[in-house]
Amino acid sequence: MAAFRKESHDEDDDYWSGKKKKINIFDDDVSVEQADQMAKTRVLLKEQNDFDEETDTINWDGSSTAVTSTTKQSPTKPAPDVTPKQTLSPTQSPSMSNLRTQTHTRSQSVTYGIKPTISVQPASVSSTYSKSTERLPNSSSNLSLQEVVSSSAPKGQSSNDRAKMAEEIRFLQRSLERAKESGTTKLSVSDTVRCIITGEPFNLEAYRSREEKLELLDKAIKTNDGNAIITIVLFVQRTIKPSIFNMEIKKRPVAVNHYINYLKYHYDFEAVVDLLGFLGRSEEAAMFKYKQAISTSDPAVKIKNLKTCHRAHFLSEQGLAHNTSMLEEHISLLERQRPIEDADAKDEQEGKVMIFKTYPRKSSIINMSVITTLYYCCFYHAGLSENSLASPAAIRRDYKLTDKQFMWIALSARSRLKQWNGIEELFMTKGWFGGTKTKAVIGFDRVCEVLHNTSAPLDILSKYLRMVDNAEKRITLAKKFKCHDIVVDTYVAMKDRAELIDYAKKLIAHSREAYYAQDALKSTTVKWKN
Template sequence: MSSWQYDRNEEILTDLCRDLLRSLVTFGLKSSVPPKRPSNPPILSARGTVNASRRPIEMSTATTGSVHYSKLVGNEKDSINLSSSRVPQINEHKRSASDSSGKKQFPDVPSPTMSADSTSSIEEAMRNDSKQTMTETARLVAENKSLERKLVNLKKSRWSPLSIADLVSRIITGENFSLEPYKSLKDKLALLDAVVGYHDGNAILAVVMFLKRTLSKSLFHEELHKRPDAANQYIAFLKVRQDDDVAKEMGKLARTDDAAMWRFKIASEEHNPEARCRAVSNCYSVSFRGIESREFEAEVVQQYDALLSKQVVIEPEDARLQHEEKSPFKENPRKASLYFQPLITTLFYCCLYHYFDPETSYSSPQVFKRDFKLTDKQYLYTALRARSTIKDWDSIETLFTAKNWRGKAKFKAPMKFEKVVEILAGMNAPIDIVDKYLRLVEDVEIRLVLANRYQCHMVILDALCDLKDRQRLVQYQDRTKDQLTQTRLEAILRNSDN
């Protein structure tokens, strides 16, 4: 036998064994019922199992029952004679060079028999593979049974209550839990006390909402009132949700003051000016007026209601005047609406545009001072800044002019004049205006410091004269370049020599 023919036979045997092993593993080990042999068995070739219709089969006329498996290689046909038994045997007869059909054939090459070692190795591999598959199957079956037991236990645990400690631990750690098994009032309250002791907001809220759903309203509010921490968490939850029943729930929990302030908060968040004014007025009437414990809060709410009422009257009229470009809005156009502005801002606005309105008018600054009980200092500071904004220095003078019992006018202010000077200088007032109010500063040293800061030379000279400080006058003579100041300084020095 040539080496080429031997290699070909060995290749065929190897492929055949591999196909048999694959078929056994695929069909024999994964099914308890052995597969039926097909009526038309597939053709085994050197390349494995193929369909009979795709490969030509040449049947020999010999009586040995052998089958020729042919494959076209190049321009020649090689045919290999295999026995009809499962394991090919060595053929004892030689084939002629040509068969009865006249086709040229190679002599039959006897196939090498499979040794006992090869057969045992295949069987051993099949047994090992079968053992591994059975082990894996057993493991999967055991795991499946374990999961089924866990599922059954989980379903049972839904209706069998856990210990309170275990349940609270599940709630806090975010595990699955059920509160339904807790039926008695004693268990529910014990559970509520337990979660309150842990100070966990989410756990407290979960139990509180469970109690709200399963207890009567009166009993729920009674028990929650006894536990302030739980009540705080419940109220905070309602506030976040912007629930309409927040004030009502606060009242049922005996938190009437909190309920009143919540109603005021909701009323003051209305976006429409008229609607906010009505809501605040109604809130004052229902929750604050006539209640001694809220006397201070009632005064604040009442003032806010009055402020909104004035703004609702002033704003539409001023908007119309500005639209028509009438005074004073033509010279100083408004930059913002008056709606929802605080009290001092509203007073500043009225000092800016309604300073000379009569006291019978809603917009008069004096009416604001009276109705809202503003101090003289609050009013003066606001009016001074407002009138300085539009450079109305004459009206500023009237703020500090007062008459004594003899009818003589004099300058008087509820604040120190050094503060007035700082405000005027900050508003870029002319130097003569600053000089005028700087002379009203009583303390000479402070007056001298401010005069040096704002370069008021005449005030500096007068202050040094009041101090009778000739040395500083001489030093100041070298610092100033102003001709008028030099002349005045020389006159002062001559008089001091005399």
């Protein structure tokens, strides 16, 4: 204890005797200007070259801070990264009278402590100190002691502030990079279009005036790049009035076509119809609306959509008169098919009608064409009168089918049903004097082809082959269908003995056909040409 007191007493004596040099900014011999200079320039005090020891300094709170000298010369340069340990507010700073009358005790003395964090070379110390001494109190750029102290922060808070500042700098750098990527800077029109084509970042929002936007659009059209055109068209459409947009895009057919295709691809059908109507392309708008109306599979909804389309787009257009009549027939055909389908589906399910058992239906009649509907009705409802919706005659009358169309379809249906006796009535027509005659508007050569394709019996084929007017065509068909009697009879009628002899040689010997040919050659009633 005694040793400790002695050591402490020695240290106090050394302190007051000046053996250990202590710098106190509140000493009587330190003026305010000098203290202000010390606080501002942060002079680093070190021991003499022969004393390589620590120099004790006193912080504002009375604690001691050790500064280790790293050089042999007297310190003349302030440390570059030095902050005071505690900030003294202006109300707490000592006045001039307090500086002169304050009792200098070790525990109460206020000393500006400096703790260097880097080594200072002697050459730089002297040069920096000389420069700092040139700006002493009378300079207007100098700060007061209170301002220097109040602007300084404790070491711990200063590290946090530096970390925050570094994070803020990084944030600003990232923001700058994002700004560059998004193209916040306004590029030229050509560069912006090029960025769109190449996939680089671009910004269209920088173009404010209508002239700039239209210039962008014209430049994109010249490049013939669809992506660039539609990108700028959508930008212009979004940023200007609809009336101005429609007026300007009307002048640019290429942009119009790209925009219409874009709207179709994104199912904005109402916008497509409105734009086509504005452009005067009413026929295209009507047909587009028609395609949209028939896209549904529900027949009731389809009929409703077609009627709406008929009223809105076809009736008002004089140039669509032909298309209007066809649309009306389409609507009436769907309205005819619905009840036929419902009734036949019910009969087929109940199994009461024999024809549906013998020939089950392969598909629904709804959405079929007029010709297919006629074939269906000729096949399943051939005997109905004209006042029935399923009557073939009513379909022929209502949809203005020609005689050839009707006969071809009716003949095909009855031939498939093997109704050979019912075929003849298709060819019966009234003569001039009330009689009847046989006539086929499609030609009996076509009739024979249909019958052959449906595996008609030989006698039926031969019956209608005899009705073929042209002898050469009749012989060709008879040979094709192997109706040998018709070939022989035709050669006899032509009195062509040589051809008949050649043909007889090709027939199977001792067959009925061969004997028939020989009998014709032996006939004495025929006057041969040679």
